[in-house]
Amino acid sequence: MTVLDVRAMEVRRSERVIVADVTFRAAAGEIVALMGASGAGKTSILRAIAGLDPIASGTVSIPQPVGMVFQFHHLFANMSAHRNVWLAPVHVLKRPRPEAELRAQELLLSLGVGDRASAMPHELSGGEAQRVAIARALAIDPHVLLMDEPTASLDAARRGDLAATLRQLATQGRTIIIATHDAEFARACAHRELGVRGGRVHDVS
């Protein structure tokens, strides 16, 4: 079943075309890796799919909400890891706060950072911050999870852990799109790899 459907997507930044004619689909439970060197346009494609940047032409069909994990995590600096995770369920999804807090704690536990719930973002290591960011993205129950360079702040052992985590999330039916230049990581977790070069996508698997 197709969950994400991108057709002939074009993105421009001040008239310059930076993403052109991008077309691909992803099914429920599928992990797709967008592979390419720095500056190839991977992040721009993810941002356009997430709705952060407007598309100049083409269509993107994606069920809301969309979960996005940024390369630099972008945790809210003024609140604890725990509150970072339950804030959107309470204020956006209008869930009762006790329920949202409990679920946030469970997500942090399942990602291995349950003991860091009360820490402030600046007190977390890169790997911890990334897992809190994943928990935050998952807390709003997205059908699609977009991840930008998820291995950038991880050592080899942590990369293995992350690959296992993503595989498990996929088995629960989530679609995961990963933008990465880490070929080894992509092979370890992705079902399918798409090459990105000069803002265009081509199938490599």
Add this chain to the structure above:
Amino acid sequence: MISTRALAFVFVVCLTFVSVTVRSQTVPELLWGGDAEGGAPYVEADASDPSRVVGFDVEIAGLLASGLGRTARFVQVGFTSIDAAAARGDFAVGLSGIEDTPARRARLAVTIPYYEFREVLTVRSSDKDRYRSLADLRGHRVATLGATLAYDLLVDAEARDGIIPVTYEDDVHPYSDLLLGRVDAVVLDAILAQRGVRRNSGLTNQPVVLAVGHYVGILSAEQSALRDRMNTILRDAMRDGRLERIFRRWDVWNEDQPRLYARVLADSSPYPVPASTLASSTTSGPRTWEAARRYLPALLRAAVVTVVLSCLSMALAVIAGALIASGRIYGTAPLRAALTAYVEVIRGTPLLLQLFVLYFGLAAVVELPAFLAALLGLGLNYAAYESEIYRGALEAVPTGQLDAARTLGFSERQTFLLVRAPQAFRLALAPMTNDFVALLKDSSLVSVITVVELTKETSIFAANIGSWVIPGMMCAAIYLAMSLPLARVARRIERGWRHG
């Protein structure tokens, strides 16, 4: 009227400066100090030649100079600084409608009096039968010039009759504000009162004499020999009618003067007559500590005005500043342009000017009470600075966090309230504390629109005892007692956040 006078005044100051630098030093000079802003008939810039000053004090300076075989040269000094400048020896003698007081006699060499004046009560003509004396004005605002015999008189009347003294920096606005109803009476000497009534129709001087005082010249304490020579010259001029001719020329001669001259000529001591008839200033004496004790309650009351005014103004500045900053970031293009213009105009013009415009300039359209005008002036001025702090702080919050909030589905408003504003506030806290301390001190500017706060009360105190040492230290101590706890509170909040 004010502006032309002010311009003429500036012109005189400039020309005085120029003449100081180019004049040759062959003729011995007598430097004399006065305030040309005080205006006619004392000292004012000549309307037909603003490089000259005219007035009866100018002519008395000429009389003293020629008696000493010198030529008189005018030195401009602000009225409230004349005592300090005389004590420092910035000029040989100060002449500018300077009142004889026990404090001046104790700290300076004071000449014999050359003119006797009466303190009179001016009211609106419609109140002529209602307010005949200060006792009729219980609970009403009565205006005067700060640091004068009239002010001492009003302080006594505050305790005795329950009037509310209001001090002004000049002698024009007390009368215009009386017409507007901002005050219900003015107490000043008869010369100023007659001028006030002449300029503003609808005002009446009551016949009651509230006190009698004298104008004198002041010299530094070491110059008593020169003072004695000047006394001789003044006595000669009393005898041969030269003083009378001067005062007649300026239309201020009256029957009080021959009586004064007779008393002065009958007694050859340096102080032939008491300084004034006001009980408190003749009997209390010039002892500084005694005066400090007497002024302390007034200083503390003024400190309360400073604190209340500063806190309310800061609250207004914070709220308005936050709205301006939000408008400049989130608003439409015309709104952004308007707010930018506001910030630039406010930051680019002096606060003093803004206060004048709010209080005196707008008086014809809307009559703001002095305290409200001060609150609005300070608050709206600081709002411009606060808004820049907040705008900078809001823009310093990483855009990545704002992107994250958008992908999580937060509305613009939720992102602002939950993520952006709290972080910006932390960044803004240190500069805000800084601004509050600055505002606490800038609040002293509101004395120009008759709000008596700490600095104004201190300068009145200093002028009345003739020294800045004790009043200055007391004032500084009170300001520090107000500003130091602020810095501590701010540091504590910041520490709390770092651990939270």
